[in-house]
Structures are given as structure tokens and as C-alpha cells.
Amino acid sequence: MSLTLILSSCEKLFDYSPYVIDFDEDNTNVNSKNIANITAKENEDSVIRIAFTGDSHRKFDELDAFVESVNTLNITKPIDFVVHVGDIADFGLPKQYLWGNGYLMNLDIPYIAVIGNHDLVGNGGDAYMQMFGDFNFSFVYDNVKFIIINSNSLEFNYNGNVPDLDWLDKELTPSNSFNKAVVIFHVPPTLEEFDQNLMPEFVAILSRYNNILFTVHGHLHHFEVYFPFSGNIEYVNVYSIEYERFNVIEIRKDTFKVDTYDF
Numbered sequence: 001m002s003l004t005l006i007l008s009s010c011e012k013l014f015d016y017s018p019y020v021i022d023f024d025e026d027n028t029n030v031n032s033k034n035i036a037n038i039t040a041k042e043n044e045d046s047v048i049r050i051a052f053t054g055d056s057h058r059k060f061d062e063l064d065a066f067v068e069s070v071n072t073l074n075i076t077k078p079i080d081f082v083v084h085v086g087d088i089a090d091f092g093l094p095k096q097y098l099w100g101n102g103y104l105m106n107l108d109i110p111y112i113a114v115i116g117n118h119d120l121v122g123n124g125g126d127a128y129m130q131m132f133g134d135f136n137f138s139f140v141y142d143n144v145k146f147i148i149i150n151s152n153s154l155e156f157n158y159n160g161n162v163p164d165l166d167w168l169d170k171e172l173t174p175s176n177s178f179n180k181a182v183v184i185f186h187v188p189p190t191l192e193e194f195d196q197n198l199m200p201e202f203v204a205i206l207s208r209y210n211n212i213l214f215t216v217h218g219h220l221h222h223f224e225v226y227f228p229f230s231g232n233i234e235y236v237n238v239y240s241i242e243y244e245r246f247n248v249i250e251i252r253k254d255t256f257k258v259d260t261y262d263f
Helices: 003-010 030-040 060-076 094-104 124-131 165-172 199-208
Strands: 048-053 081-084 111-113 137-141 144-148 180-184 212-217 224-226 235-237 245-252 255-262
Touching: 030 111, 030 137, 048 060, 060 094, 060 245, 060 255, 094 111, 094 124, 144 165, 165 180, 165 199, 199 212, 212 245
Parallel strands: 048 081, 081 111, 144 180, 180 212, 212 235
Antiparallel strands: 048 245, 137 144, 224 235, 245 255
16 A cells, blocks of 8 residues: 555644644534624523633533533523633633533524633634634623623733723723623733733723623633732622632623532
8 A cells, every 4th residue: 555545544633733723514603693693682681691601621510510501500590692701712722712612502492602811822813713703702682782802911912902901991981882891811911911001091081981781701710809910890809610609790780790500
């Protein structure tokens, strides 16, 4: 048998590289598809319930248990959508994206994923864009605008564009389409991984229009509700999946509360 024939027959058995991005239709444009499902439905109980997890990395057993627990909770306390706050992959590998999203696809409710710093390793940014979409995006549900912004400054060599402050300011500019806003990101502005040259303006923009209910982030893994800067904007650092707990945030008009559930 010739070498050419041997190589040809092996092509279907092995990937050329672990960095090859070749997602099927179910694993592309996931955020936009799920946002369409979120915004297409009416909020029947006047309460927005969002389940949060993140920093799942390679903890697939825990991710599977999280999905099962959220689906069970959804029966008695309807969840409007789920947010994974970043680091769905560990080394940015396309297969890690596929494995992680494979579990999230078993949710009975829509979900979105935020870009995390581990997601950007290697060509992980390209994999995220193909699977989930843009790093910065927003949508309005029941008069609340959810703004998701890339805050992984270190992975972009502190180029002065991450986070994108002009985009954030435009997204928060008041309009008739929303009353309040929630800003979600992975790395909080209190850390050096967040471009500290941009931090003061980032914090100022969040306060500029007095329309933010709270912000949410991951990366630190533990749970905390805190005020890192002067002012009245609360930051919610949600549990990472390793704690086998997750947070649900309920929004009622201009107020919110955070609950914790075990799985």
C-alpha cells in the first residue's frame, strides 16, 4: 500500500490539529439563536429570573449536574435564561468548546455565554466567535437591557480597546427601548488583568446615566455581592461551577435579589 493511500485513509480518523475549528450548525451562532428565543417570549410573572454559572473549564461532571439542577428548578421557579460568565474552555481548544456547549445544549431554557480569558488562549477567540458570536453584544428583555462586554484586557495586550468604552457608553445611553440595564463581563475592573488605564472611565460610564441595576462577573470563582467603588452600583461575583452551587438573580422592577442553590 502506498504512503499516499495510507495518509488518505487516515484523514477521516484523525484531526490534523486540535486547533481546527469545524463546528456544525447546532454549534454556531449560539448566542444569537438563544437571544431570539429569549426576546420572543413574554414575561408572564413580571419577574426576570436568571441562573448564572461560569469558569467551568474542564469540570464537565459539575456542568452536567448544573444543567440538571437548573432544569429541575425551572419546573417550580421558571428561569428566563441562563448566563455562563466565561471560561467555558480551559485552553481555548475547539473541542473544549464543543464539550462544554454539548452540556449547555441540554438546558430546557435559553442560554448565553460570555467570553472569558481562558476562552481566548491560542485561537480560542476565533472558536468563540464561530460558536457564540461577537465578544460584545446586548439585548432587551422585559424593558431591561442586558449588556455583555469583553473585559479581558490582558489577552489583548492592553491595547486600549478592551473593554470598548465607546460601545459601552452608546449601549447605556437612555432610549425608549429599556428602563434599566445589567452589565455582564468576565474580569472585574478591580484586577490588573483589566486595563487599569481604562478602569476610571469604565466606572464613570457605569454611573453616568443612573440606569444600571447591577453588574455581574466571574473569574474570581467565589460568590460575593459588593461595592468596589464609591457610588451605588453593586457588583455580583457569581459562584464558579467548582463549588457545586449556582446563583439565581431575580429582578422585580427596580430591585433585585440573589439566591444560591446547591447541585
